[in-house]
Amino acid sequence: MIxxxxxxxxxxxxxxxxGIIFVLTTESAGFFKEVSFFEFLFGTRxxxxxxxxxxxxxxxxxxxxxxxxxxxxxxxPIGIMTAIYLSEYASPKTRSxxxxxxxxxxxxxxxxxxxxxxxxxxxxxxxxxxATQIFNSASASIVVGIMILPMVxxxxxxxxxxxxxxxxxxxxxxxxxxxxxxxxxVVPGAFSGIIASFVLALSRAFGETMAxxxxxxxxxxxxxxxxxxxxxxxxxIVQVSLGDTPAGGIEYQTIFAVGALLFFVTLSMNIFANHxxxxxxxxxx
Amino acid sequence: xRTSNLDKRKKQEKRFHMLCxxxxxxxxxxxxILLTHxxxxxxxxxxxxxxxxxxxxxxxxxxxxxxxxxxxxxMGMVFLISVPLGVASAIYLEEYNSKSKIxxxxxxxxxxxxxxxxxxxGILGLAIFVRxxxxxxxxxxxxxxxxxxxxxxxxxxxxxALRTIPQSIRLGSLAxxxxxxxxxxxxxxxxxxxxILTGIILAMSRAIGETAPLIMIGALxxxxxxxxxxxxxxxxxxxxxxxxxxxxxxxxxEVAAAGIIVLLTxxxxxxxxxxxxxxxxxxxxxx
Amino acid sequence: MPNPIISTKNxxxxxxxxxxxxxxxxxxxxxxxxSIIGPSGxxxxxxxxxxxxMNDFIESFRIKGQSLFLGENIYGEDADPVDIRRxxxxxxxxxxxxxxxxxxxxxxxxKINGFNGNENELIESSLKNAALWxxxxxxxxxxxxxxxxxxxxxxxxxxxxxxxxxxxxxxEPASSLDPKSTTRIExxxxxxxxxxxxxxxxxxxxxxxxxxxxxxxxxxxxxIEYGNTKKIFTSPDNQQTEDYxxxxxx
Numbered sequence: 001m002i003x004x005x006x007x008x009x010x011x012x013x014x015x016x017x018x019g020i021i022f023v024l025t026t027e028s029a030g031f032f033k034e035v036s037f038f039e040f041l042f043g044t045r046x047x048x049x050x051x052x053x054x055x056x057x058x059x060x061x062x063x064x065x066x067x068x069x070x071x072x073x074x075x076x077p078i079g080i081m082t083a084i085y086l087s088e089y090a091s092p093k094t095r096s097x098x099x100x101x102x103x104x105x106x107x108x109x110x111x112x113x114x115x116x117x118x119x120x121x122x123x124x125x126x127x128x129x130x131a132t133q134i135f136n137s138a139s140a141s142i143v144v145g146i147m148i149l150p151m152v153x154x155x156x157x158x159x160x161x162x163x164x165x166x167x168x169x170x171x172x173x174x175x176x177x178x179x180x181x182x183x184x185x186v187v188p189g190a191f192s193g194i195i196a197s198f199v200l201a202l203s204r205a206f207g208e209t210m211a212x213x214x215x216x217x218x219x220x221x222x223x224x225x226x227x228x229x230x231x232x233x234x235x236x237i238v239q240v241s242l243g244d245t246p247a248g249g250i251e252y253q254t255i256f257a258v259g260a261l262l263f264f265v266t267l268s269m270n271i272f273a274n275h276x277x278x279x280x281x282x283x284x285x
Numbered sequence: 286x287r288t289s290n291l292d293k294r295k296k297q298e299k300r301f302h303m304l305c306x307x308x309x310x311x312x313x314x315x316x317x318i319l320l321t322h323x324x325x326x327x328x329x330x331x332x333x334x335x336x337x338x339x340x341x342x343x344x345x346x347x348x349x350x351x352x353x354x355x356x357x358x359x360m361g362m363v364f365l366i367s368v369p370l371g372v373a374s375a376i377y378l379e380e381y382n383s384k385s386k387i388x389x390x391x392x393x394x395x396x397x398x399x400x401x402x403x404x405x406x407g408i409l410g411l412a413i414f415v416r417x418x419x420x421x422x423x424x425x426x427x428x429x430x431x432x433x434x435x436x437x438x439x440x441x442x443x444x445x446a447l448r449t450i451p452q453s454i455r456l457g458s459l460a461x462x463x464x465x466x467x468x469x470x471x472x473x474x475x476x477x478x479x480x481i482l483t484g485i486i487l488a489m490s491r492a493i494g495e496t497a498p499l500i501m502i503g504a505l506x507x508x509x510x511x512x513x514x515x516x517x518x519x520x521x522x523x524x525x526x527x528x529x530x531x532x533x534x535x536x537x538x539e540v541a542a543a544g545i546i547v548l549l550t551x552x553x554x555x556x557x558x559x560x561x562x563x564x565x566x567x568x569x570x571x572x
Numbered sequence: 573m574p575n576p577i578i579s580t581k582n583x584x585x586x587x588x589x590x591x592x593x594x595x596x597x598x599x600x601x602x603x604x605x606x607s608i609i610g611p612s613g614x615x616x617x618x619x620x621x622x623x624x625x626m627n628d629f630i631e632s633f634r635i636k637g638q639s640l641f642l643g644e645n646i647y648g649e650d651a652d653p654v655d656i657r658r659x660x661x662x663x664x665x666x667x668x669x670x671x672x673x674x675x676x677x678x679x680x681x682x683k684i685n686g687f688n689g690n691e692n693e694l695i696e697s698s699l700k701n702a703a704l705w706x707x708x709x710x711x712x713x714x715x716x717x718x719x720x721x722x723x724x725x726x727x728x729x730x731x732x733x734x735x736x737x738x739x740x741x742x743x744e745p746a747s748s749l750d751p752k753s754t755t756r757i758e759x760x761x762x763x764x765x766x767x768x769x770x771x772x773x774x775x776x777x778x779x780x781x782x783x784x785x786x787x788x789x790x791x792x793x794x795x796i797e798y799g800n801t802k803k804i805f806t807s808p809d810n811q812q813t814e815d816y817x818x819x820x821x822x
Contacts, residue, residue, distance in 0.1 A: 173657055176681070
């Protein structure tokens, strides 16, 4: 009897996944009756609410990708350098200061980061580039980068630490510097773990919502200029919910279509990252 | 072979070392800047009055009351829903059939769910709890949605806690002729409680700061009353902060910062509690 | 002692408060093989690692007295561990080839040090001198991890030789290998002494007797006896030495 209760609880997670897939597909099906796949995926104008309506999702995708790339440019290099410093150079005292710092940064709610982007980062950018709009993707990218940095640092740290010390010792004993040992032996040895951490962090950036909603704007805009206002897929979904959208209409259905695309992309990235992680775990055991 | 490139390499080593060091310490600098900025902006608006008033069109009158109580209500309900479900799932996965194919499948499933963006949970909640179950924009719908969101976190943390209990304890109990459940309830669960508790607190910390899923299910951004039943509409701290921060007037930015200070303080308490629990537990039992 | 290339003077080593080597003064002769014997934990590896500063990586490591290479203090202010490790090579107890090709394993060290001569020649001569060439000459681009234990250890020796060091330190190089590979390594050591000075730590006394010219017996961090290998194993001066050699303890 107790067994069944426990088992049912565990199955809840399966039901959740089924629920997500079910909800996304059935409601999107309604959407795709009106709008073709092609128009959705390749159209360059996103205007679902005002006439003339257009349902090309590329501006939203480009907005999201802009943020992801921007965040990645910050978090990936700094993250891995931090991991290298923590495992190859830092004293235990330094580790015990920096590790909690990273955990705290990771635990700060995203609204706070959105606020920080809006009230500190954007003004800062505007002192250097006065033409920057109040809502811009650069500010949001920076802040999302800070958000995913702890994840990159921590996962890379794990990967680097699992490279056996005997390999490092072999390198040092031949008269190499720490930089040389790290570059030629440690990083290649931890490579797949490092890549997996990158992909997971970028996937997280993909799904980030509140910071970009506050800081990046609500204008679907197919642009690569980081100083302009854009809208991400996630911000769009939130925008529609904040308004009064009647259930069943095509605007309502756009939530599910965009949501489905978002879910599909992040799920693929996560599965890919986990696949790499498992492969590398085998090599080291 | 003895070219004297040693100096060049030593310079390279030094530069690399400095680069890594400065990039690492940047995180601390960023954290300090962020906290300072928020504190400076919001400190002037902090007061008992602030905590005890309802939001208003006027920044100087705006307060956190409804948001704070909304968060409290929501967290309470999320706790009641997610903790039993999460711990029960973890027990099932870890103690019964932990090696079976089905368990592996559920495990993979949970780790995928952990990576799903929170908006998607919001979409799920909107379609199932709000529309299909007809719960409308209530605390109940919100707490059920949030529970689904943090369930993977609780399950993963609880499994870790259960895993640290040595197998010998289980075997010793079973050898006396007890059932698996009796073994779990009397011997495995009690020492795992601190670890599970830590996981729960971490999950709740995550939940308290989440905004997107609640906006999706219709939590309002301007609420001037306190919820009285689980079916009432509500707002939460982060939603209120979001609402204030979205307004262009500088006065509202200050109020937003004050709200952030309250939110971060709450998080500080929760995480300190988690650290203390972990610390005390480690002192008490060393396997 | 005609020609000491490495030596110590009143050397003491501590890990935190725990002494590992106590006031040891000794010289190792050039182009000879010296073995260090003694029971487990007596400080053999520690002594070995004071010569190439591999002890630096241990947090609690402290040193008093001196370790000298060609008369210069290895731990001096101006001493550069990177340079020292280039000139004093090491072979570890468990083979630790890099997860790269055989070719890359050998060429990596020289390349970093600015080697711009003929790579293939260097690799061939190193592998020949490590008695591995015939077994791998057709598969230099294969991963080193595909080799057997004995082959991997000989690869590590080849890799160390490729650096053209002056001294080679060996920390129980054959202890994780099968008897046949052990014999090959021992033969190799015999050949290598022509060109290099070798110090080998071993807990296998027969190996020490077979392979070395001089033997040092350490016990609990103290230098008990040092001398010609033949003499140590046939008529040692010290009673403790004789007890250890005849297997009465350790």
